[in-house]
Amino acid sequence: MSSNNASGKVVSVDEQALKQADEAEVDADGFEVVEETPKLRATVEQETQAKVDANHPDGIKETNKERIQGATLEQEERIRAREAELERISVRAEVSRQDGRAKRARDIAAERSKERRRGFQKRAASVDPMADPERPDPREELSQDELASVNEQAKRLSEKLDGWTRAAISRRLAERVVEGASLMSAVVGVHEELQTAPGQVIPIGKLEGVNRKEVSISGRVTQLWDADSPAIQQVRLIEDESGQTKVTSWVASNQPQMEEGERVCIRGAAKNWYNGRVSVALTGWSTVHFPERGRWWE
Known part of the structure; x- marks a missing residue:
């Protein structure tokens, strides 16, 4: 009777031990060589966890320049x-x-x-x-002919008034015309108003009508006087085509000296009254400019 079971050689435990001993490396004295540093291998779970830690957002904080573990x-x-x-x-x-x-x-x-x-x-x-x-532009209330005349006069005034645009002047003229003034009366009024406005160089003859403390003037030094007080640096008479006025500078103001006959432009001077006449004084905030100084070619 045949059997389907395959027979094999049965190896005992002792034989297996002898076989491993034969395969083991031995030294010159016949003793088995044992590795002092065994090889360590990570388990599947450890490798998986290392990948998870390396890719997790919390695992990449404050790594600096050190190697990242498990990456x-x-x-x-x-x-x-x-x-x-x-x-x-x-x-x-x-x-x-x-x-x-x-x-x-x-x-x-x-x-x-x-x-x-x-x-x-x-x-x-x-x-x-x-x-x-919220008031509309007064120029919108003018007729076409009136607006043309206002713009023409505004162009003419802009050539005489420094620091004012043609548009600003035409609006001022239109306001006066809308209020009932004639065009010529509006031109005269606007010219005087803007000519003496703050920041403008005022004709000396208009100083009396200016209702503020600080003014700017321009003219030529025509006369120098001796100071009657040690606190006064210089007293001079300055005039332009519209009038003349006395200008005083104090030692404490530390302003430059002026020479007779030279042209000077003064800004930010203080307006004063003395014996019923208007005059100006230079303060520490005043500025003095000499347009003709240094023009050696003349």
């Missing part, structure tokens, strides 16, 4: 690049927030300034209706 060089490069990109995004976001706050602050300040200016103009409109910011 290959390629993985480290990707992690470092991700860290650098996150840092750049954070910096851009912070700068954007700061720029946004600064822009919002400027917008708020500009809007509040605009509201204050409109509030002031509204209060001024209670005295002068022309100062109302």
